[in-house]
Amino acid sequence: MRWLLRILLSLLALLMLSGAGFYLYLQTLPTKPPAFVSAADLDESQTAQPLQCAAGQPLQAAYRVRVEVLSRLNGQQVYASNVSFRTQLQQANGDFVRAVATDIRVDEGDGAKTLPDLPYLSRVQSAQGAVFVAFNDLGLMEQHPLAVISQLLKGLSVGHEGETYRYAYDSLQRLYRYRQTAAGSERAVFRADSDLSLLSRDFAANRSDWRIVSDGGCLPQQLTSTERQALQVAGQQGYIEFRIQAEAIPSYADLSRYTFNAGANAAQRWQMRQVSTAEFASPVNSAADMWAVFAGFAKERNTARLIRAAEYLLDNLSPYELADALQGQGMELSDEAGRDLIFALGISGRPEAEDFMLDVLQTLPQGAGEAVDMQKVRLMVALSASGQVTPRAYSALDALARNTQESVNVQANALISMGSMVRQLERQGSDNSSQEQQLTQLLSERLDGPQAASAIMAANNAGLTNLEPEIIAHLGSSSSRERYAAGMTLSRNPQHYPLLLEHLKGETSNLVSQAILANMDVSKLSQTQRGQLDQIASDSADADKAMLIQRFLAQ
Numbered sequence: 001m002r003w004l005l006r007i008l009l010s011l012l013a014l015l016m017l018s019g020a021g022f023y024l025y026l027q028t029l030p031t032k033p034p035a036f037v038s039a040a041d042l043d044e045s046q047t048a049q050p051l052q053c054a055a056g057q058p059l060q061a062a063y064r065v066r067v068e069v070l071s072r073l074n075g076q077q078v079y080a081s082n083v084s085f086r087t088q089l090q091q092a093n094g095d096f097v098r099a100v101a102t103d104i105r106v107d108e109g110d111g112a113k114t115l116p117d118l119p120y121l122s123r124v125q126s127a128q129g130a131v132f133v134a135f136n137d138l139g140l141m142e143q144h145p146l147a148v149i150s151q152l153l154k155g156l157s158v159g160h161e162g163e164t165y166r167y168a169y170d171s172l173q174r175l176y177r178y179r180q181t182a183a184g185s186e187r188a189v190f191r192a193d194s195d196l197s198l199l200s201r202d203f204a205a206n207r208s209d210w211r212i213v214s215d216g217g218c219l220p221q222q223l224t225s226t227e228r229q230a231l232q233v234a235g236q237q238g239y240i241e242f243r244i245q246a247e248a249i250p251s252y253a254d255l256s257r258y259t260f261n262a263g264a265n266a267a268q269r270w271q272m273r274q275v276s277t278a279e280f281a282s283p284v285n286s287a288a289d290m291w292a293v294f295a296g297f298a299k300e301r302n303t304a305r306l307i308r309a310a311e312y313l314l315d316n317l318s319p320y321e322l323a324d325a326l327q328g329q330g331m332e333l334s335d336e337a338g339r340d341l342i343f344a345l346g347i348s349g350r351p352e353a354e355d356f357m358l359d360v361l362q363t364l365p366q367g368a369g370e371a372v373d374m375q376k377v378r379l380m381v382a383l384s385a386s387g388q389v390t391p392r393a394y395s396a397l398d399a400l401a402r403n404t405q406e407s408v409n410v411q412a413n414a415l416i417s418m419g420s421m422v423r424q425l426e427r428q429g430s431d432n433s434s435q436e437q438q439l440t441q442l443l444s445e446r447l448d449g450p451q452a453a454s455a456i457m458a459a460n461n462a463g464l465t466n467l468e469p470e471i472i473a474h475l476g477s478s479s480s481r482e483r484y485a486a487g488m489t490l491s492r493n494p495q496h497y498p499l500l501l502e503h504l505k506g507e508t509s510n511l512v513s514q515a516i517l518a519n520m521d522v523s524k525l526s527q528t529q530r531g532q533l534d535q536i537a538s539d540s541a542d543a544d545k546a547m548l549i550q551r552f553l554a555q
Contacts, residue, residue: 035123035133035134035168036123036134036136036168036522036523036524036525036530037096037121037122037123037134037135037136037523038121038136038262038494038523038524038525038526039121039136039138039260039261039262039264039524040262040526041093041094041096041121041526041527042092042093042096042098042121042260043092043093043094044092044093045093046093046094047093048091048092048093048094049091049093049094049095051091051124051126051130051218052126053126053127053128053129053130053217053218054126054130054217054218058090058091059089059090059091059097059124059130059218059219060088060089060090060091060251061088061089061218061219061248061251062086062087062088062089062248062249062250062251062252062253063086063087063152063156063223063246063247063248063249064084064086064246064247064249065083065084065085065086065087065152065244065245065246066082066083066084066244066245066246067082067083067084067148067151067152067242067243067244067245068080068081068082068241068242068243069081069082069083069145069148069240069241069242069243070240070241070243071231071238071239071240071241072238072239073231073237073238074237074238075238078238079108079240080108080109081106081107081108081109081145082106082107082112083104083105083106083107083145083146083148084103084104084105085101085102085103085104085105085146086101086102086103086249086252086253087099087100087101087102087149087152088100088102088251088252088253088255089122090251090255091124095123095124095125096121096122096123097121097122097123097124097132098119098121098255098258098260099119099120099121099122099255100117100118100119100120100253100255100258101117101118101120101146101149102117102118102253104116104117104118104146106145106270115145115146115268115270116268117258118137118140118146118149118265118268119138119255119258119259119260119264119265120135120136120137120138120140120149120265121134121135121136121138121260122134122135122136122153126218127157127158127159127160127163128158128159128160128161128178128180128185129157129158129159129185129214129217129218129219129220130156130157130158130218130219131157131158131159131165132153132154132156132157132167133167133168134168134169134523135149135150135153135167135169135523136523136524137149137150137265138260138261138262138263138264138265138266139262139263139264139265139266140265140266140268141268141269141270143270144265144268144270145270147171148242148244150167150169150170150171151170151225151227151242151244152223152244152246153167153169154167154169154170154176155210155223155225155244155246156219156220156223156246158178158185158212158214158220159176159177159178160178161178161179161180162177162179162200163177163178164176164177164196164199165177165178166192168523168555169523172227172229173192174189174190174191174192175189175190175191175192175194175196175199176188176189176190177190177199177200177203179203184211184212184213184214185212185214186203186207186210187207187208187210188202188203188204188206188207188208189206189208189227190202190206208225208226208227209224209225209226209227210223210224210225210226211223211224211225212224219248220246220248221247221248222245222246222247222248223244223245223246223247224243224244224245225242225243225244226241226242226243226244227241227242228240228241228242229241262494262495262524269427271427282305282308283308284305284308284309284311284312285312287312287316289309289312290309290312290313290316291331291333291337293305293306293308293309294306294309294333294337294338294340294341294344295334295337297337297340297344298336298337298340303347306340306343306344306347307344307347307348307349309341309344310341310344310345310347310348310350310353311348311350313341313344313345314345314348314350314352314353314356319356319359319360319363320359320363322341322356322360323360323363323364325338326338326341326342326360326364326372326375327364327368327371327372327375328371335371335374338375338378339378342357342375342378342379342382343378343382345357345382346381346382346383346385346386347386347387349387349388351388353386354383354386354388354389354390354392354393355392357379357382357383358383358392358393358396360379361376361379361380361383361396361400362396364376364379366403366405366406367405367406367407370409373407373409373410376400376410376413377409377410377413380397380400380413380414380417381413381417383397383417383421384397384417384418384420384421384424385420385424387424388424388428389421389424389425389428391425391430391434391435393421394418394421394422394425394435397414397417397418397421398414398418398438398442400414401414401415401418401442402442408450408451411451412451412453412454413454415442415443415446415451415454415455415457415458416454416457416458416461417461418435418439418442418458418462419439419457419458419459419460419461419462419464420461420462421435422435422436422439422461422462422463422464423461423462423463426463436462436464439458439462439464440464440466440467443455443458443459443464443467444467444470447467447470447471447474452474452477452479452482452485453479453481453482453484453485454485456471456474456482456485456486456489457485457488457489459471459489460485460488460489460492468490471486471489471490472486472490472496472499474486475487475490475499475503480509480511480512483507483509483512484509484511484512484515485515487500487503487507487512487513487515487516487519488515488516488518488519490516491515491516491517491518491519491520492519492520494520494521494524497520497524497525497529498529500516500520501529501532501533501536503516504516504533504536504549505536505539507545510542510544510545510548513545513548513549514548517548517549517552520552522552522553522555530553533549533552533553534549534550534553536549537549537550537553
């Protein structure tokens with residue numbers, strides 16, 4: 001009996017140790033679920049939630065900010081920019097924060113440009129200092145220089161010692177921990193896939209270049225923060241680095257002058273300076289080398305060499321020779337290599353590439369089968385995505401879309417690419433009113449026929465809103481392809497979220513449900529809408545559908 005008692009006591013001790021170990025492990029996990037904020041959350045009739053770190057007062061602060069962005073590949077600088085602005089943050093109702101960036105200047109090396117004021121939203125919680133747990137750029141395009149505000153908010157945040165933070169809005173998606181020393185606050189940064197049980201032990205090894213000067217309030221008086229992200233572009237190794245400097249200034253802005261809605265910044269556009277990775281690749285000097293690059297791209301993924309091969313093709317082959325090669329005549333070209341060749345022409349950046357691809361498109365015969373039709377579709381996609389289109393290209397695709405001698409697949413994909421071209425003309429600053437009017441008329445006709453799904457996708461690509469009533473009607477279509485296209489298109493506008501949430505209740509196709517959820521912005525859902533989605537998942541007898549919704553809500 002005595003030996004049995006010893007075994008039981010040993011097992012109990014092991015259970016206590018393992019329980020303690022599991023408790024310590026739990027302590028390393030991000031302590032709270034991701035938070036979000038939308039313009040619908042603002043309520044002027046409600047008061048601000050006092051912050052403990054602000055002695056029970058609402059948060060209000062302003063900063064002068066300077067940001068340096070630097071990118072290097074293979075030891076060579078490929079991009080550098082300087083951004084400066086002032087920003088003011090003011091707590092609204094609850095833990096929601098209204099803010100605005102003003103006096104914005106961006107210099108990518110060719111002179112500073114002044115940008116319009118930019119309102120944005122956040123949410124704040126009190127920790128060692130304030131922690132900005134959510135960010136909403138109110139419709140700002142992804143590559144806009146002021147997307148760096150998210151890095152500023154993260155830099156101003158000072159969390160509790162011993163807790164692990166993952167900022168849902170952080171594009172770098174890392175884990176952050178804080179600690180207090182006699183010298184002040186310190187921050188460590190860990191990869192998202194780090195062993196969470198080792199974060200406390202490895203703090204010193206992962207301490208980041210982050211320094212603040214604090215007066216004991218919620219927010220730092222000064223901030224200096226540098227973060228670097230490794231890059232692999234076109235087979236080249238390098239990094240992109242953000243260096244942020246901010247200093248507190250007196251409040252200066254009247255935030256009541258600004259509109260805070262979901263699309264407040266949607267009209268702001270910025271054309272980033274393009275960097276060609278081809279200049280870092282060895283030249284292509286022969287036809288044999290060119291064909292080898294196209295044949296090997298699927299394995300090597302070296303975009304820089306691919307562009308070099310496209311440049312050689314444009315300089316040394318005629319459109320007729322390429323049309324023959326794409327049909328398997330003369331040169332033995334795999335389908336995969338043909339796909340990558342056309343992709344290369346689209347990203348070559350050469351001004352003559354558009355005319356060359358149009359000539360190839362017109363040379364390929366009609367009714368020659370699916371393989372040739374696929375090459376036509378690829379050429380149309382490459383033309384519309386090339387980054388620089390002309391009205392001539394739009395007219396060529398319009399002729400294909402109306403040509404009944406072409407296959408239904410070619411006509412439908414011509415429609416879709418025409419939509420992309422209308423949007424690209426607008427991005428280029430070209431007058432696209434004629435093309436937009438022609439496309440609207442054509443899509444109105446096609447929405448009533450077998451090409452309705454393609455017409456909806458074309459309207460989506462073009463950014464047309466005057467066809468939305470017809471598109472909404474297709475949510476009730478018996479065709480899952482049409483519901484898929486309608487759901488994908490409508491879900492990009494938060495105004496349609498109530499309609500789409502109601503539709504999701506009865507949607508039988510998980511592909512359609514996925515299309516809707518994939519294009520919705522979870523950060524723009526109100527708390528009520530998040531609750532509705534959670535209820536739809538709970539009520540669904542389809543486990544896959546419920547999983548899609550839960551994964552979306554967990555983003």
